[in-house]
Amino acid sequence: CVLACDRPHGGQAVQIFLPDGPLALLPLPDPHQRALIWSLPHSRARALAEIEDDVFMHELARATQGHAGTLAPDGPRGLQKLVLALAENYVDERLCLLGDAAHIIHPLAGQGFNLALRDAAQLADTLFDAQALGLAFDGPHVLADYQALRRADGGAMAATTHILAEIFSGPQSRFTAPLARLGLALTGRMARANQGLAARFRAQANGGTAALPRLMRGHRF
Numbered sequence: 001c002v003l004a005c006d007r008p009h010g011g012q013a014v015q016i017f018l019p020d021g022p023l024a025l026l027p028l029p030d031p032h033q034r035a036l037i038w039s040l041p042h043s044r045a046r047a048l049a050e051i052e053d054d055v056f057m058h059e060l061a062r063a064t065q066g067h068a069g070t071l072a073p074d075g076p077r078g079l080q081k082l083v084l085a086l087a088e089n090y091v092d093e094r095l096c097l098l099g100d101a102a103h104i105i106h107p108l109a110g111q112g113f114n115l116a117l118r119d120a121a122q123l124a125d126t127l128f129d130a131q132a133l134g135l136a137f138d139g140p141h142v143l144a145d146y147q148a149l150r151r152a153d154g155g156a157m158a159a160t161t162h163i164l165a166e167i168f169s170g171p172q173s174r175f176t177a178p179l180a181r182l183g184l185a186l187t188g189r190m191a192r193a194n195q196g197l198a199a200r201f202r203a204q205a206n207g208g209t210a211a212l213p214r215l216m217r218g219h220r221f
Protein backbone atom coordinates (compact mmCIF):
# COMPACT_ATOMS: atom_id res chain seq x y z
CA CYS A 1 0.00 0.00 0.00
CA VAL A 2 0.98 3.67 -0.22
CA LEU A 3 1.80 5.53 2.99
CA ALA A 4 2.21 9.23 3.74
CA CYS A 5 5.36 10.03 5.74
CA ASP A 6 5.85 13.12 7.91
CA ARG A 7 9.51 13.61 6.95
CA PRO A 8 10.76 13.59 3.32
CA HIS A 9 12.21 10.20 2.36
CA GLY A 10 15.12 11.77 0.45
CA GLY A 11 15.01 8.96 -2.12
CA GLN A 12 16.06 6.39 0.49
CA ALA A 13 14.62 2.89 0.75
CA VAL A 14 14.29 1.30 4.19
CA GLN A 15 14.30 -2.49 4.44
CA ILE A 16 13.81 -4.24 7.79
CA PHE A 17 14.44 -7.97 8.12
CA LEU A 18 11.84 -9.29 10.58
CA PRO A 19 11.48 -12.91 11.76
CA ASP A 20 8.37 -13.34 9.54
CA GLY A 21 9.98 -11.83 6.42
CA PRO A 22 11.36 -8.54 5.04
CA LEU A 23 9.45 -5.24 5.27
CA ALA A 24 10.35 -2.55 2.72
CA LEU A 25 9.43 1.15 2.68
CA LEU A 26 10.31 2.36 -0.79
CA PRO A 27 10.48 6.03 -1.88
CA LEU A 28 7.84 7.22 -4.38
CA PRO A 29 8.13 10.33 -6.64
CA ASP A 30 6.25 12.43 -4.03
CA PRO A 31 8.88 13.10 -1.30
CA HIS A 32 6.24 12.46 1.39
CA GLN A 33 4.98 9.14 0.02
CA ARG A 34 6.38 5.65 0.43
CA ALA A 35 5.28 2.25 -0.89
CA LEU A 36 5.05 -0.43 1.79
CA ILE A 37 5.87 -4.02 0.79
CA TRP A 38 5.58 -6.34 3.78
CA SER A 39 6.37 -10.02 3.11
CA LEU A 40 4.55 -12.26 5.60
CA PRO A 41 3.20 -15.79 6.00
CA HIS A 42 -0.15 -16.02 4.19
CA SER A 43 -2.48 -16.12 7.24
CA ARG A 44 -0.88 -13.08 8.91
CA ALA A 45 -0.81 -11.17 5.62
CA ARG A 46 -4.55 -11.79 5.15
CA ALA A 47 -5.29 -10.68 8.70
CA LEU A 48 -3.23 -7.48 8.32
CA ALA A 49 -4.86 -6.71 4.98
CA GLU A 50 -8.33 -6.85 6.50
CA ILE A 51 -7.96 -5.10 9.89
CA GLU A 52 -8.94 -1.48 10.57
CA ASP A 53 -6.49 1.27 9.56
CA ASP A 54 -5.60 2.28 13.13
CA VAL A 55 -4.85 -1.33 14.21
CA PHE A 56 -2.79 -1.85 11.05
CA MET A 57 -0.80 1.35 11.66
CA HIS A 58 -0.17 0.24 15.25
CA GLU A 59 1.23 -3.12 14.00
CA LEU A 60 3.32 -1.30 11.39
CA ALA A 61 4.74 1.14 13.96
CA ARG A 62 5.72 -1.84 16.14
CA ALA A 63 7.47 -3.46 13.17
CA THR A 64 9.29 -0.35 11.88
CA GLN A 65 10.17 1.08 15.33
CA GLY A 66 10.09 4.63 13.92
CA HIS A 67 12.81 3.93 11.30
CA ALA A 68 10.87 5.86 8.63
CA GLY A 69 9.29 8.53 10.86
CA THR A 70 5.55 8.81 11.42
CA LEU A 71 3.50 7.04 8.75
CA ALA A 72 -0.19 7.29 7.81
CA PRO A 73 -2.34 5.34 5.31
CA ASP A 74 -2.56 7.03 1.89
CA GLY A 75 -4.42 4.43 -0.17
CA PRO A 76 -5.98 0.97 0.00
CA ARG A 77 -4.02 -2.10 1.13
CA GLY A 78 -3.56 -4.96 -1.33
CA LEU A 79 -2.45 -8.60 -1.11
CA GLN A 80 -0.07 -10.10 -3.64
CA LYS A 81 1.03 -13.73 -3.50
CA LEU A 82 4.81 -14.18 -3.67
CA VAL A 83 5.61 -16.58 -6.48
CA LEU A 84 8.78 -18.15 -7.77
CA ALA A 85 8.84 -17.96 -11.57
CA LEU A 86 11.61 -18.81 -13.99
CA ALA A 87 10.95 -18.45 -17.72
CA GLU A 88 11.54 -21.72 -19.57
CA ASN A 89 13.09 -19.80 -22.46
CA TYR A 90 14.78 -16.41 -22.07
CA VAL A 91 14.98 -15.92 -25.84
CA ASP A 92 12.90 -16.51 -28.93
CA GLU A 93 12.82 -15.11 -32.41
CA ARG A 94 13.54 -11.35 -32.03
CA LEU A 95 12.72 -11.61 -28.32
CA CYS A 96 14.92 -11.55 -25.23
CA LEU A 97 13.87 -11.53 -21.56
CA LEU A 98 15.83 -9.72 -18.82
CA GLY A 99 15.21 -8.96 -15.16
CA ASP A 100 11.91 -9.82 -13.53
CA ALA A 101 10.44 -10.66 -16.95
CA ALA A 102 12.82 -13.66 -16.96
CA HIS A 103 12.90 -14.57 -13.25
CA ILE A 104 10.80 -13.61 -10.25
CA ILE A 105 12.47 -14.52 -6.99
CA HIS A 106 11.72 -13.96 -3.30
CA PRO A 107 12.69 -10.39 -2.19
CA LEU A 108 14.25 -11.78 1.02
CA ALA A 109 17.82 -11.85 -0.30
CA GLY A 110 17.60 -8.57 -2.26
CA GLN A 111 18.99 -10.11 -5.45
CA GLY A 112 16.38 -9.42 -8.16
CA PHE A 113 17.89 -6.14 -9.35
CA ASN A 114 21.42 -7.55 -9.13
CA LEU A 115 20.35 -10.42 -11.38
CA ALA A 116 18.75 -7.90 -13.79
CA LEU A 117 22.04 -5.95 -14.01
CA ARG A 118 23.97 -9.16 -14.73
CA ASP A 119 21.41 -10.06 -17.45
CA ALA A 120 21.93 -6.64 -19.06
CA ALA A 121 25.73 -6.91 -18.86
CA GLN A 122 25.68 -10.39 -20.42
CA LEU A 123 23.31 -9.31 -23.21
CA ALA A 124 25.62 -6.38 -24.02
CA ASP A 125 28.53 -8.86 -24.24
CA THR A 126 26.60 -11.25 -26.45
CA LEU A 127 25.59 -8.47 -28.87
CA PHE A 128 29.11 -7.00 -28.87
CA ASP A 129 30.61 -10.39 -29.78
CA ALA A 130 27.98 -10.95 -32.50
CA GLN A 131 28.73 -7.56 -34.03
CA ALA A 132 32.47 -8.23 -33.98
CA LEU A 133 31.86 -11.48 -35.89
CA GLY A 134 29.46 -9.80 -38.34
CA LEU A 135 26.52 -11.93 -37.16
CA ALA A 136 22.90 -10.75 -37.14
CA PHE A 137 21.77 -9.99 -33.56
CA ASP A 138 18.73 -12.23 -33.96
CA GLY A 139 20.68 -15.14 -35.48
CA PRO A 140 19.71 -18.52 -34.04
CA HIS A 141 22.92 -19.12 -32.05
CA VAL A 142 23.65 -15.57 -30.91
CA LEU A 143 21.03 -15.27 -28.19
CA ALA A 144 21.33 -18.96 -27.24
CA ASP A 145 24.63 -18.12 -25.50
CA TYR A 146 22.91 -15.40 -23.49
CA GLN A 147 20.16 -17.83 -22.48
CA ALA A 148 22.56 -20.61 -21.45
CA LEU A 149 24.60 -18.31 -19.20
CA ARG A 150 21.81 -16.27 -17.68
CA ARG A 151 19.32 -19.08 -17.10
CA ALA A 152 21.91 -20.99 -15.05
CA ASP A 153 22.59 -17.94 -12.81
CA GLY A 154 18.87 -17.05 -12.54
CA GLY A 155 17.96 -20.67 -11.70
CA ALA A 156 20.66 -20.96 -9.02
CA MET A 157 19.60 -17.67 -7.40
CA ALA A 158 15.89 -18.60 -7.58
CA ALA A 159 16.61 -21.92 -5.85
CA THR A 160 18.81 -20.27 -3.19
CA THR A 161 16.30 -17.55 -2.29
CA HIS A 162 13.42 -20.05 -2.28
CA ILE A 163 15.30 -22.35 0.10
CA LEU A 164 16.30 -19.40 2.33
CA ALA A 165 12.66 -18.25 2.48
CA GLU A 166 11.60 -21.79 3.48
CA ILE A 167 14.32 -21.96 6.14
CA PHE A 168 13.60 -18.54 7.69
CA SER A 169 9.83 -18.24 7.29
CA GLY A 170 8.52 -21.62 6.06
CA PRO A 171 6.27 -23.94 8.11
CA GLN A 172 9.28 -25.61 9.81
CA SER A 173 11.17 -22.34 10.47
CA ARG A 174 10.90 -22.77 14.26
CA PHE A 175 13.47 -25.58 13.88
CA THR A 176 15.34 -24.63 10.71
CA ALA A 177 15.89 -20.88 11.33
CA PRO A 178 17.98 -21.25 14.55
CA LEU A 179 20.16 -23.90 12.89
CA ALA A 180 20.65 -21.70 9.83
CA ARG A 181 21.51 -18.67 12.02
CA LEU A 182 24.15 -20.78 13.78
CA GLY A 183 25.55 -21.89 10.41
CA LEU A 184 25.65 -18.30 9.14
CA ALA A 185 27.37 -17.09 12.32
CA LEU A 186 30.03 -19.82 12.00
CA THR A 187 30.51 -19.05 8.29
CA GLY A 188 30.90 -15.34 9.13
CA ARG A 189 33.56 -16.19 11.72
CA MET A 190 35.44 -18.42 9.26
CA ALA A 191 35.36 -15.69 6.59
CA ARG A 192 36.71 -13.10 9.05
CA ALA A 193 39.57 -15.44 9.94
CA ASN A 194 40.36 -16.44 6.34
CA GLN A 195 40.74 -13.60 3.81
CA GLY A 196 40.90 -16.04 0.86
CA LEU A 197 37.54 -17.52 1.81
CA ALA A 198 36.07 -14.01 2.30
CA ALA A 199 37.28 -13.04 -1.20
CA ARG A 200 35.62 -16.14 -2.69
CA PHE A 201 32.31 -15.30 -0.97
CA ARG A 202 32.52 -11.72 -2.31
CA ALA A 203 33.24 -12.99 -5.83
CA GLN A 204 30.24 -15.32 -5.63
CA ALA A 205 27.98 -12.46 -4.45
CA ASN A 206 29.24 -10.37 -7.38
CA GLY A 207 28.06 -12.88 -9.94
CA GLY A 208 30.05 -16.05 -9.47
CA THR A 209 33.53 -17.11 -10.35
CA ALA A 210 32.86 -17.61 -14.08
CA ALA A 211 34.32 -14.93 -16.39
CA LEU A 212 32.38 -11.72 -15.77
CA PRO A 213 30.77 -9.83 -18.69
CA ARG A 214 32.77 -6.81 -19.90
CA LEU A 215 30.46 -4.18 -18.32
CA MET A 216 31.05 -5.78 -14.92
CA ARG A 217 34.80 -5.52 -15.45
CA GLY A 218 34.59 -1.76 -16.08
CA HIS A 219 34.61 -1.97 -19.91
CA ARG A 220 32.79 0.85 -21.75
CA PHE A 221 31.27 0.02 -25.13
Ligand SMILES: Cc1cc2nc3c(=O)[nH]c(=O)nc-3n(C[C@H](O)[C@H](O)[C@H](O)COP(=O)(O)OP(=O)(O)OC[C@H]3O[C@@H](n4cnc5c(N)ncnc54)[C@H](O)[C@@H]3O)c2cc1C
Nearest residue numbers: 023024037098099100101107109110111112113114115116
Ligand atom coordinates in the same frame (compact mmCIF):
# COMPACT_ATOMS: atom_id res chain seq x y z
C1 LIG B 1 10.34 -5.18 -1.37
C2 LIG B 1 11.37 -5.47 -2.40
C3 LIG B 1 12.71 -5.27 -2.09
C4 LIG B 1 13.69 -5.55 -3.02
N1 LIG B 1 15.00 -5.34 -2.67
C5 LIG B 1 15.96 -5.62 -3.56
C6 LIG B 1 17.34 -5.40 -3.22
O1 LIG B 1 17.67 -4.96 -2.12
N2 LIG B 1 18.27 -5.72 -4.16
C7 LIG B 1 17.94 -6.22 -5.38
O2 LIG B 1 18.83 -6.52 -6.18
N3 LIG B 1 16.63 -6.42 -5.73
C8 LIG B 1 15.64 -6.13 -4.86
N4 LIG B 1 14.33 -6.32 -5.21
C9 LIG B 1 13.98 -6.83 -6.54
C10 LIG B 1 14.02 -5.71 -7.60
O3 LIG B 1 13.20 -4.63 -7.21
C11 LIG B 1 13.54 -6.26 -8.94
O4 LIG B 1 14.11 -7.52 -9.19
C12 LIG B 1 13.95 -5.30 -10.05
O5 LIG B 1 13.30 -4.05 -9.86
C13 LIG B 1 13.59 -5.88 -11.42
O6 LIG B 1 13.88 -4.91 -12.40
P1 LIG B 1 13.11 -4.94 -13.76
O7 LIG B 1 13.64 -3.76 -14.54
O8 LIG B 1 13.21 -6.29 -14.37
O9 LIG B 1 11.56 -4.74 -13.42
P2 LIG B 1 10.86 -3.49 -12.75
O10 LIG B 1 11.76 -2.77 -11.81
O11 LIG B 1 9.55 -4.01 -12.24
O12 LIG B 1 10.61 -2.52 -13.97
C14 LIG B 1 9.62 -2.77 -14.92
C15 LIG B 1 9.09 -1.43 -15.37
O13 LIG B 1 8.22 -1.65 -16.48
C16 LIG B 1 7.07 -0.85 -16.31
N5 LIG B 1 5.99 -1.48 -17.07
C17 LIG B 1 5.27 -2.58 -16.74
N6 LIG B 1 4.38 -2.85 -17.70
C18 LIG B 1 4.54 -1.93 -18.66
C19 LIG B 1 3.91 -1.69 -19.92
N7 LIG B 1 2.95 -2.48 -20.37
N8 LIG B 1 4.35 -0.64 -20.64
C20 LIG B 1 5.35 0.16 -20.21
N9 LIG B 1 5.98 -0.02 -19.02
C21 LIG B 1 5.58 -1.05 -18.27
C22 LIG B 1 6.83 -0.82 -14.81
O14 LIG B 1 6.06 0.28 -14.43
C23 LIG B 1 8.26 -0.73 -14.28
O15 LIG B 1 8.70 0.60 -14.17
C24 LIG B 1 13.32 -6.05 -4.29
C25 LIG B 1 11.97 -6.25 -4.62
C26 LIG B 1 11.00 -5.97 -3.67
C27 LIG B 1 9.55 -6.18 -4.03
